[in-house]
Amino acid sequence: MASVRLLLTRRCCTALKTTTARTHVSYEVKDNVAVVRINDPTSKVNTLSRHMQAEMVEVMNEIWGNAAVKSAVLISRKPGCFIAGADINMIQACKTAEEVTSLSQEGQKIFDQVEKSPIPIVAAINGSCLGGGLEFAIACQYRIATKSKKTILGTPEVMLGLLPGAGGTQRLPKMVGLPAAFDMMLTGKNIRPDKAKKMGLVHQLVDPLGPGLKSPEERTIEYLEEVAVDFAKGLAGRKVTVEKKKGLVQKIQDFVMGLPPVRKQIYKTVHSKVMKQSKGLYPAPLKIIECIQTGIEKGNAAGYLTESQNFGKLAMTSESRALIGLYHGQVTCKKNHFGKPERDVKKLAVLGAGLMGAGIAQVTIDKGVATILKDTTEEGLARGHQQVYKGLNDKTKKKSLTTFERDGIMSLLSGQLDYRDFENADMVIEAVFEDLSIKHKVVKEVEAVIPPHCIFATNTSALPIKDIAAASKRPEKVIGMHYFSPVDKMQLLEIITTNKTSKDTTASAVAVGLKQGKVIIVVGDGPGFYTTRCLAPMLAEAVRALQEGVGPKKLDSLTTGFGFPVGAATLADEVGIDVAAHVAEDLGKAFGTRFGGGNVEVLKMMVQKGFKGRKSGKGCYVYGAKSKEKKVNSGAEDILKSFKLTAPPAVSADEDIQYRLVSRFVNEAVLCLQEGILPDPVQGDIGAVFGLGFPPCLGGPFRFVDSHGADKLVQKMKRFEEAYGNQFTPCQLLLDHAKDSSKRFHK
Amino acid sequence: IKKTLAKPGVKNIVLVDGVRTPFLQSGTIYADLMPHDLARAALQGLLNRTGLPKDAVDYIVYGTVIQEVKTSNVAREAALGAGFSDKTPAHTVTMACISSNQAMTTAVGLIAAGQCDAVVAGGVEFMSDVPIRHSRRMRKTMLSLNKAKTLGARLSLLGSIRLAHLAPELPAVAEFSTAETMGHSADRLAAAFGVSRLEQDEFALRSHTLAKKAQDSGLLSDVISFKVPGKDIVSKDNGIRPSTMEQMAKLKPAFIKPHGTVTAANSSFLTDGASAVLIMSEEKALAMGYKPKAYLRDFVYVSQDPKDQLLLGPTYATPKVLEKSGLTLNDIDVFEFHEAFAGQIMANLKAMESDWFAQTYMGRKTKVGAPPMEKFNSWGGSLSLGHPFAATGCRLVTTVAHRLQKEGGQYGLVAACAAGGQGHAMVIEAYPQ
DSSP: OHHHHHHHHHHHHHHHHHHTTOSSEEEEEETTEEEEEEOOTTSSSOOBOHHHHHHHHHHHHHHHTOTTOOEEEEEESSTTEEEOOBOHHHHHTOOSHHHHHHHHHHHHHHHHHHHTOSSOEEEEEOSEEETHHHHHHHHSSEEEEEOOTTOEEEOGGGGGTOOOTTTHHHHHHHHHOHHHHHHHHHHOOOBOHHHHHHHTSOSEEEOOOOSSSSOHHHHHHHHHHHHHHHHHHHHHTTSSOSOOOOOHHHHHHHHHHTSHHHHHHHHHHHHHHHHHHHTTOOHHHHHHHHHHHHHHHHOHHHHHHHHHHHHHHHHTSHHHHHHHHHHHHHHHTTSOTTOOOSSOOOEEEEEOOSHHHHHHHHHHHTTTOEEEEEOSSHHHHHHHHHHHHHHHHHHHHTTSSOHHHHHHHHTTEEEESSOTTGGGOSEEEEOOOSOHHHHHHHHHHHHTTSOTTOEEEEOOSSSOHHHHHTTOSOGGGEEEEEEOSSTTTOOEEEEEEOTTOOHHHHHHHHHHHHHTTOEEEEEEOSTTTTHHHHHHHHHHHHHHHHHTTOOHHHHHHHHHHHTOSSOHHHHHHHHOHHHHHHHHHHHHHHHGGGGOSSOHHHHHHHHHTTOOBGGGTBSSEEOOSSOSSOEEOHHHHHHHHHTOOOOOGGGOSHHHHHHHHHHHHHHHHHHHHHHTSSSOHHHHHHHHHHHHOOOGGGTSHHHHHHHHOHHHHHHHHHHHHHHHOGGGOOOHHHHHHHHOTTOOSOO | OOOOOOOTTSOOEEEEEEEEOOOEETTSTTTTOOHHHHHHHHHHHHHHHHTOOGGGOOEEEEEOSSOOGGGSSHHHHHHHHTTOOTTSOEEEEOBTBTHHHHHHHHHHHHHHTTSOSEEEEEEEEOOSSOOOBOOHHHHHHHHHHHHOOSHHHHHHHHHTOOGGGGOOBOOOSBOTTTOOBHHHHHHHHHHHTTOOHHHHHHHHHHHHHHHHHHHHTTOOTTBOOEEOTTSOEEOSOSOOOOOOHHHHHTSOOSSSTTTOOOOSTTBOOBEEEEEEEEEEEHHHHHHTTOOOOEEEEEEEEEEOOTTTSTTOHHHHHHHHHHHHHTOOGGGOOEEEEOOSBHHHHHHHHHHHTOHHHHHHHSOOSSOOOOOOGGGBSBTBOHHHHOBOGGGHHHHHHHHHHHHHHHHOOSEEEEEEEETTTEEEEEEEEEOOO
């Protein structure tokens, strides 16, 4: 023990000597190798902030000025993070495109020096190496990464409406080839270490270590450093070469890529693919293509200039602001703002093994929480069990899970038809049929068997929680947990509290949701809560548009053209026409004519004919097993014809239809904030985008009002109101914002 | 003299004697045999050595790891061929590298429970021939072919065979649960404990040097001579090759390339061999006129994470078995640990020497301590003598008994790691001379 302490103090002394006033970057010279260690003491992750960059430049200059240093290793002291990217706040603080461009140019300059370093620099990567972090790493002469699950490489800038602005668009194509570089930068996807090695993004992989004389995390970093130092020495002594021999396939690919017509064709294909997927609503992918193309066709100088200028331009776009806003919102909604619950949920019971119930069970067991999945019939249970198994097994096919891990996870699931072991449950989530009397029956049955501390959560999409809680002996333990289908893919969880729900119950529900990996909004109780309530008027409007003769395909293209990932008609089929009818009727009763528009009878008639949407094979569309092309369901068309309405020409232009749909959504969202159902605009935006697919490029309904202008929106609504009535009456809060342009939902 | 470990109400169980065939590198002189041939040689050798009447044995337990499918109960096949009475039942056990330890403790259990008085235990491993299978797709086609009734059905099945289906499946020394080979895990383990390449090479060299010395001075008396059909008489292990540090330093890493530390020279090699021991209740042994070699006392099995702690069995098992016997590490005179890899042994020694490891991972207050090297594997070990997986356990126990006799100690400790993240340890007490 004493010797350990001595070692520690000694290390501290050397650190002090070399870093005098530096807090983020330190280095020591071992055997002619400068080991540069980065660690932002103010954050969980390292970012390339101004401070970090300044210290890095200082350190690099010292190293380059030291003749005794023959090579260098760049490593992070944080266990789960190399460098997570540039500092977003630094970019957001800029007022003009020129400012951002000059930030980009500074970054380019630093990495240019790194690339031209007189001594070899080895980037030793453990944990996230993203954005600017990856750009730094690829400027180094050699890269070694750990095979840790936390190690990911990627250029996620596109997801923030930006582009890799510190040389990434110029270096990546040369390193991994044009197609792979496009794929990385346009999708922003994370690349695992094995793949990175295959692509040529890293040179060597290092296995993460288990327990030794130190914690696995600590020792793994040390080991990575030892290996990296050896390679650095090898590079300095020319025993290790950077260039690897190219295989035949690589040579052929290089040859083909060397032909200008081939490259031209690639640019064209990528461009049209981006246009098709983004509908031209996202400027970043197009700018990325431009940067890559300029660099390759016109040379480095032009490429770097285009990169920095485009980076500046993109940072000023509303799309980038919207996406960055969502990023921040997501971070906020991944925290528990209700404190630590009194006890952890160690055993969860899910009632109903349907699509939702099984999905909830899956995302619970795969986080290591024992889960009971209860259904009333063996067929139902078997189906749900199979769904969970398939969900996990698909992960083994993608190699994100081993078959052994899958089996271990499955062993946490107990499928049963009775209430056995419910006396040990800490939380019950019911996902039975949406019918108040059934829910009441379930509440009573469950409360008879669960322990007093157990929380009863209900996964309903529209029934008010207080109505369900009316059957409970302990309403303080009742809460709504509204999951979205498919549960294992959709990130949002909407938690609904009644005025009787205790704070600890809320804290516990949020804790469970976070464990399940969800982005969480916590809203007040009421018919449809927040998300369903916003969606219902939009769907009512969609039905009206259909009645007015806008075909399902046209409706879909209008909505996707506005930025919704799924068109309104397709969305109705996905949600289920029966569910939509149910919700429309319930909320129609609760909110009156404001929720009118389309005729509910259209939906009811469709249900009657068996057109329940995708699950029944027919809805607005016909879902065949084979053909990829969706065909419009002629039966549904006939129904629409029998309910035909005349479209008022003044409000039926394409853009009008789009705004009719969106304004009703947005107005209802703002009304939810006004009524206190929503605690703040951030959660409103997150709920709309992650739960309902509100266009991410608009950042959510509240950011949309800010960027579009409340006054302009109100003007449009007034025009629609004249034609249709109170469904388009702007709510008071929206009017307030329209009147005073200084009022904004987001500062 | 130290106290005896006899416990009131617990039967004294003794090791009468133990033998083994020479351990040979696989693919050498034993290459054309089958596993039960080797096992037979060890069993016959035991009969010869002890002069045991063939019908005096109540039961036979034998260990094996890689099974020959034709002789899945290799214990029975070998016993019949070795001339044991066909009235003596025999069963086969498997527990990776501690399979013959399991065979011995099964024997101890049968005797302690009063069901048997004399049990033969042992183990065999034959790596010169391992079952290589057709691919699953091919097997499925072949099995369906048996059931196909018409020519047309057969032809269509034959037509479904693709070139890729013909690729065979080779058995790997890899964990099924993690798909990691043992050498890879050993390299990571060595790295986790900061064991250098130099330390590993030094330990391997020590093992070979000590084994050579033991072989030359005739200490390896458990080895029997074996006339291999069609070949010469074999009477010596053939894997003992003391090299130089310079030679060993030249080897490239075998598993983690290019920066790993485990090489062919500091790992145990694929080995063919078999071992057998005669275990009896003390009364029975004395009644039959035997002079037992040692008491088999407390034993434990442990298991831990097969990914990151695959080979740490000895670290976990040692303090547990010592506690059971009321002993400390200082009481032990003779240590015989299974040497899977030099890096694995060094990692275990470091783990046993670490309070932090004991507290953080084993739930213990303090470390157990590392065995003093002068008492440790002083006649060589698996690295040099060879490691036929299921035969090593009996070698360790017999060696402890022989070393206690030779060196005059009272207590010996056997410890071993095994695939699956399992481990074993046993305390052995010298029989009063």
